[in-house]
Amino acid sequence: MTGAPRKTRRRPILTVLSVLGILVFGGVALYRFLPPPQTWLMTLRLTQGEGRDYRWRSLDDISPRLVDAVIASEDATFCAHSGFDMKAIEKALRDNARAEKRGSGRIRGGSTISQQTAKNVFLWPGRDWVRKGLEAGYTVLIETAWGKRRIMEVYLNVAEWGPGIYGAEAAARHWYGKSARDLTAREAARLAAILPSPRRYKAASPGPYVRRRASRIQAAMGTVRNDGLNACVTG
Template sequence: MGTPVPDNAPMSGFMGSGKQMGTEQDERKVRPRRRWRRWLWITPCALALFSIVQVVVLRFVDPPFSTVMALRQVEAWGQGDWGFRIHYQWRDLDAMAASVPISLVAAEDQRFPLHNGFDLEAIEKAMDHNARGKRLRGGSTISQQVAKNLFLWQGRSWLRKGLEAWYTVLIEALWSKRRILEMYANVAEFGDGVYGVQAASRQFWGKDAARLSPAESARLAAVLPSPRRYSATRPGPFVQRRAAWIQRQARQLGGPGYAVDGE
C-alpha cells in the first residue's frame, strides 16, 4: 500500500502537473493550425513568384512548347490516337511576312497597341452583342490569349479566368508589345495540332512564313475563332468573307507598322 496523503496536504504539485499537461495538449492542437496558416500564405506567394520567373524567362527565351500544346498531345494519346503529333516551329516576328502581324491584330484585337492587356470597350461590345442572342463573341485581347495558350488550359472556370488575368498583367508589365505579338503568332492554333504561323505555313502551303502573301496571312487569321472547324486552305464562305474583311481592316489600320511599332 502507498503512503496515505494527509487531508491537509497541499495539492499544488498535482494541480501544477495538471496545468502543464493541459498546456501541452493545447500546444499540440495549436501547432497544426499554425502550420496551415503558414502554408496558406506561403503557397500563393511561392506560386506568384514562380509565375513571375516564368514570364521573365520567356521574355528572352523562346518556348519549346505551350501548356495547350502539351494538353492537346495528351488528349490525343488518351483517345488512342498514338500517331498524333503536334506541329510547331518557332519563328521570330522579323522572319515572318509583314502581313502576318497586322492580319492577326486586325482579326483579333485592333486596339492591341493602345490597351494594357484588357480592352474594356471590346468587353462591353461583346457583352451587348451576346445579350442580344447573337453568335457568342469574346472580348479577349491578344495579351489574354497569350496568357491562356502559353500558361493555362482551355475551358471556362473562375480559376482559369483569374489566372489568365494575373498572367496578362505580368506579360503586359514585363514584355514589350512586340514580344507579346511574336509569342501569339507562334503559339496560336491554326489547325488541329498545328501551332504557330511557321508550322501552319509549312503544313498548308509548303513554304516558309516569310513568303506568305497578304491573302494567305488573312486566311490564317480568319480561322482563329475555331481553327479545328475552319480551314485556311479550303476556305468556306465564312472564312472567305472574314479574310477579305481582315485585309480591308489591315489597310485601314495603317498597314504592318501599326501592329509592331512601339514597345
C-alpha cells in the same frame, strides 16, 4: 501559448504562396527571353492522340503581313490598350446577354491578343471564372514585363492553326508549303480568318465563309498599316 499554433499553421500557407509566386513570376520572366517549350493546349491534344507541329520563329522571320492580319482580325487596338479592350468586353457582354435571351447559346469573346497569349502560354483551355481571373493577372504581368513586340511574337508562335498545327511557321508550311516569312497578304488574311475556329476551317482552298472573312481582313490590313495600328510591333 495561443500564438504558437496559429504561427505554425500559417507557415504551410506562406510556403505554398511563395512557391506559387515563384512559379508565376519565374515563368513570365523566363518566357520573356525563351520560347515556351509546350502549352497546356498542346499537352491536351497530345493526350488525345493528336500530333504536334510546333516551330518557333522570331518575329523578324514572320511576315509583317501576318502581324497586320491578326491585328485587323483579332485586336485593332492592340498597340493602344494596356492588355484589355473595355469596349470590346462590354460589347461581348451585351451580345452574350442577348444571345442567352434568344436561347442561341452562342458565346462571343472580347479577349485581346494579350489576353489570348496569357491564356495560351500559361493556362488551360476553358471559360471558368478561376481561369479568367488568372488570365487577367497574367495579362497584366506580360504587358508589364514583355512589351507588345514580345507578346505578338509569342502569340504568333503558339496559336493553334489546325489540328496539331501551332504557330505561324507550322501553319504556313502546312497550309501553303512555304515559310511564314514569305506569306502573301492574301495568305496572311486567310490564316487570320481561321483563327477563331482553326479546327473547323481551312486556310487553303477555303469555303465561302473564310473567303468572305479573309477579304474583309485583307481590306482592313491597309488601315492597320496606314493608321499605324501596328506601330508598337513593326516600328
